[in-house]
Amino acid sequence: MGDKEIIEEIRKKAKELLKSKQVDLVIGYKRASDGISAMPCFINHEDEAEQLIWDAYCVYNLANYLKDFSGKKIAILAKPCDVKSIAVLLQENQLKRDNLFILGLKCQGVIDQKSFNFSDKQSPQAVTLSAKCKICKTPVPLVYDMLFEDKVQKEKVKLHNNGKMR
DSSP, rough: OOOOHHHHHHHHHHHHHHHHHSSSSEEEEEOTSSSSSSEEEEEEEEGGGGGGSSSOOSSSGGGGGGGGGTTTTTEEEEEEEEHHHHHHHHHHTTOGGGGEEEEEEEOOOOBBBGOOTTTSSSSSSOEEBBBBHHHHOOOOOOOSSHHHHHOOGGGGGGGGGGGOOO
């Protein structure tokens, strides 16, 4: 399963969850106006699920938004590090597990935003992995309701010895 297949599966599941009223909201990522970076998005209608994306530019921890929607049934796209944040919120009784549907994402790492010049769309450049990704030993979330993972090694996220991605 490649990037496009994973994105289609995510969109399909989001539509299904919203249509069946299993969730009121899906928290995920969409492409930002620069056409490169990703930003959080909040989907409450199945037609909006086409906005959802997943790639190395999806850097934000979406768990930070969960408390803003207390009492709602929420599906959330979650990298392994995001799931750790969700676990803390659950342990502190700030969220109810029954209200969450965790769409777990196997993660190859996300970019270090400081290493990428988003305004320079013309020249491709090497960007580095985020510091947290360089030491991460858990590419698969420990908790999820559904897991999305790429079964094929992706060339564009291939790491080199110096920690650079291309």
